[in-house]
Amino acid sequence: xxxxxxxxxxxxxxxxxxxxxxxxxxxxxxxxxxxxxxxxxxxxxxxxxxxxxxxxxxxxxxxxxxxxxxxxxxxxxxxxxxxxxxxxxxxxxxxxxxxxxxxxxxxxxxxxxxxxxx
Amino acid sequence: xxxxxxxxxxxxxxxxxxxxxxxxxxxxxxxxxxxxxxxxxxxxxxxxxxxxxxxxxxxxxxxxxxxxxxxxxxxxxxxxxxxxxxxxxxxxxxxxxxxxxxxxxxxx
Numbered sequence: 220x221x222x223x224x225x226x227x228x229x230x231x232x233x234x235x236x237x238x239x240x241x242x243x244x245x246x247x248x249x250x251x252x253x254x255x256x257x258x259x260x261x262x263x264x265x266x267x268x269x270x271x272x273x274x275x276x277x278x279x280x281x282x283x284x285x286x287x288x289x290x291x292x293x294x295x296x297x298x299x300x301x302x303x304x305x306x307x308x309x310x311x312x313x314x315x316x317x318x319x320x321x322x323x324x325x326x327x328x329x330x331x332x333x334x335x336x337x
Numbered sequence: 338x339x340x341x342x343x344x345x346x347x348x349x350x351x352x353x354x355x356x357x358x359x360x361x362x363x364x365x366x367x368x369x370x371x372x373x374x375x376x377x378x379x380x381x382x383x384x385x386x387x388x389x390x391x392x393x394x395x396x397x398x399x400x401x402x403x404x405x406x407x408x409x410x411x412x413x414x415x416x417x418x419x420x421x422x423x424x425x426x427x428x429x430x431x432x433x434x435x436x437x438x439x440x441x442x443x444x445x
Binding site: 265322323328 | 371373379380381382383386387392424426428431432433434435436437438439
């Protein structure tokens with residue numbers, strides 16, 4: 220069974236930092252590119268960042284560029300999102316999501332909630 | 338940025354009825370359009386990719402159609418577990434993917 224389990228969310232003050240993690244199981248993690256997608260409370264979905272299988276290609280949404288850093292450790296089957304200079308508008312559930320070979324986002328984790336508030 | 342507009346915002350139907358959900362793109366996305374289902378407190382689940390291909394394990398009552406700028410998700414006969422929020426998503430200009438704002442399918 221394919222599983223993606225996120226952790227690391229919580230309450231952080233504006234300007235602070237958090238590091239999210241996602242542990243994958245049930246598939247060959249190193250064979251798939253990965254994404255972070257977020258969903259603000261009661262709102263729709265917003266793609267945040269993408270990383271290729273070997274970490275050679277990385278993309279960010281304009282809304283997080285320069286503040287967030289995506290990375291992965293294929294030996295640990297893990298995906299990360301380092302979030303710096305957090306803003307209130309970063310408050311959301313953050314999902315780890317797998318990209319299929321056809322660049323379709325096919326599996327999602329259950330998400331971890333990040334709340335940015337003073 | 339390609340904007341996806343879903344309609345209606347809310348659809349009220351009864352089990353057994355046919356549901357038709359629409360997604361319109363601000364510019365052509367060819368057939369690079371997917372549909373996801375999301376239930377409260379759960380992650381999105383892929384239903385349809387490339388406009389008309391059912392994902393693994395998705396029942397045949399779900400079907401997708403369209404190309405270019407106009408797309409439709411059809412649920413032929415609603416089951417109680419189908420009441421949820423549905424999102425369309427385009428990957429035409431990967432990796433700058435975008436989602437629609439969602440259609441809430443509720444029990445009438």
